[in-house]
Amino acid sequence: MLDALKEAVCEANRQLPASGLVHLTWGNVSGIDRAAGIFGIKPSGVDYEALRPTDIVLVDLDGKVVEGALNPSSDTKTHLALYRAWEGIGGVTHTHSVDATTFAQAGRDIPCFGTTHADHFYGTIPVCRALMPEEVEQDYEANTGKAIVEHFRDHRIDPLAVPGVLQLHHAPFTWGKNALDSLHNSIALEMCARMALGTMQLNSAATPIPPHILDKHYLRKHGPGAYYGQKGH
Amino acid sequence: MLDALKEAVCEANRQLPASGLVHLTWGNVSGIDRAAGIFGIKPSGVDYEALRPTDIVLVDLDGKVVEGALNPSSDTKTHLALYRAWEGIGGVTHTHSVDATTFAQAGRDIPCFGTTHADHFYGTIPVCRALMPEEVEQDYEANTGKAIVEHFRDHRIDPLAVPGVLQLHHAPFTWGKNALDSLHNSIALEMCARMALGTMQLNSAATPIPPHILDKHYLRKHGPGAYYGQKGH
Amino acid sequence: MLDALKEAVCEANRQLPASGLVHLTWGNVSGIDRAAGIFGIKPSGVDYEALRPTDIVLVDLDGKVVEGALNPSSDTKTHLALYRAWEGIGGVTHTHSVDATTFAQAGRDIPCFGTTHADHFYGTIPVCRALMPEEVEQDYEANTGKAIVEHFRDHRIDPLAVPGVLQLHHAPFTWGKNALDSLHNSIALEMCARMALGTMQLNSAATPIPPHILDKHYLRKHGPGAYYGQKGH
């Protein structure tokens, strides 16, 4: 079932090593079919090169595996929490990409220093807190998703406008319209982190992009007035 | 029409991902046929691998699309402004390459610290101001080109001797004799930015190259007395 | 004899250049067959691409070459010392990977700043002392192994929980269940070093991962309660 979804999720996962974001098996991508209420996700600990569409594990929105012979990613419940909370998203990517993870480890938000960032993220990419001992013990992966969702709600950040987060001591999660789009946001996040690190090093007083340029770049790519790209894409 | 131009522009764009300067679709190259008064440019948001010469959009010097089924790059009016102001240039490249963009975000000129820089840029690579809200609103991409041209005029910098600029909060633009040459200047700019970042880190009192060595390196590659390379190339 | 071992060791060595950890011939991997009491190791100074399983040199636990026409790696006695001291390990990798070697040269432990580290190393990756002149003169490579083993014993670090070390002024060694697993730990070590360098640069007061998250990440991948990956792998 859901062959197109499994192919799209498989293909996005297979692009992870070539993207330079992932070493060993440190990353996973999922994508959801909203009509079916089912998402497909990478099986845990499997090499990307060996991945076939039939290996993709299908999971429903109660977290139950509905198809697949392999264990789903150990981060499945985090993906699930994001899909349940945010109906507008269609894909989730988790990596330990070097520079984004560096910001997560340092506990530093990524300010929007330029248009590369503004093209993908409408403002600061936030750090979300680490879990407390009892949250880890109770259900680590589900509570990770819960903490992310609460951070966006409590700080009134629109997850569709800022499709990524850094979890303190851990690593980034991004999301998007579908599996591939969430991967593209992970690539964008890694590049923004790398540039932000250098920007702060070159100029410790560097200021974020002015609001009118943030608006221009974000809105020429997103929303009803967008004119970037080809119509119908 | 202009098949050779479309092939050259297509080929230069296709080299962007392998150059390491560009991720996703963050970059575009154009080239102009001065006799025809028409330039060819990458279509917006199209993958480089999939690009064919027939996809290249042809635009005249009034900014009118004269051939091509796809939307031209969203940065087309910036390229246009440079072609109109500077008759000596034959190609323009725009990327968000990591280290050059880092300098743009930090608002820092790239000093000419060595011969690698001097081989391509005759002195400091400047930062050009960001646009004001009313300039963004009126015509963002055209005014970006206008601001670049004004910066070179007001600071009396010869754009043929310093074929690149960093726009504050944004990213670099370079130009050259043709599409491929403008791409080569983007590669050189990125390398110069990377080395300048390290140079300032190693030695905060590092001084620019002395004028006699700047002259020697620039002039052995450029101008009537050049002796680098093969005759007729 | 021991064809499967030679193939596994050959394959792990051949992965070194693609891993990005090794330039020229600066690295070697070995693996042991505990039942036979024999380990296979890369021959010294041979290119990885040219390596064939029949080139792998077999050495017993007294350090005697038992099969192979080529000289074994000059680091063979270091591998031997680790195999003799630690019965639980099945493979050893030595590289001069850039960021791990940077920490070794700087004489700085790598703190466990995040889950990427915790997934592979249960706490700080230590720096082990350099050898004294008389130790170098007597038997450099054997005494290097001895110093590593003593460091773990004296500081009560479990080598199976922290499968890597940095030798001062030198470079990293890692180990694992088998040749390939020891290589994977070298890849993980390099990534952790790169992220730690950036983390300390971004936030000089960055703190190590809290113990409950260290435990969670290490134990979901290692030991009887592990649930990462596929059963039987």
Next chain:
Amino acid sequence: MLDALKEAVCEANRQLPASGLVHLTWGNVSGIDRAAGIFGIKPSGVDYEALRPTDIVLVDLDGKVVEGALNPSSDTKTHLALYRAWEGIGGVTHTHSVDATTFAQAGRDIPCFGTTHADHFYGTIPVCRALMPEEVEQDYEANTGKAIVEHFRDHRIDPLAVPGVLQLHHAPFTWGKNALDSLHNSIALEMCARMALGTMQLNSAATPIPPHILDKHYLRKHGPGAYYGQKGH
């Protein structure tokens, strides 16, 4: 004539882009046949991929081109000066590799911080002064070679033990037993520069490798007591 030399020099030049040391056409390798008193060098400004052994330009020790249809590298006289001064060398490589060039631009020697460095360079890699205006005007490339040779003589550095130098405001030159060996020393130099930059960043008080470890590592690879690698290689 000298077909084996031309093939070896061609092959070493063709390895430059894959080595990661060179962008565009920023580098050249030469090799000498001491019996013939002739060296082969890359033609100026030619792409590495297109290079054929018949393109290699043959030059005698008076600097006269004795075979070849193309212009030799613009740096030919620098190579010539090194071959004339140092009879023990058989190859020369010049690149603008990022981190070595960064040290050259910053005017900073590369201290021997570790065994990776000691395996290839017996101590500090020095910065040699830039040329004076009259030296540039008279014969830039020949005087560059002269300044390098004088630096080693005046500072009593053995060029066979320290096969590399950084020229202030410019970039590195390395040499070796033959063309390929000089390229390997450029690779080693670049890695040592990268690690030294990080070492100084992590620990501003980092000390060079102790003499007994420098001796051990250098001498296990070089000289009559060497035991690294295979006999006869």
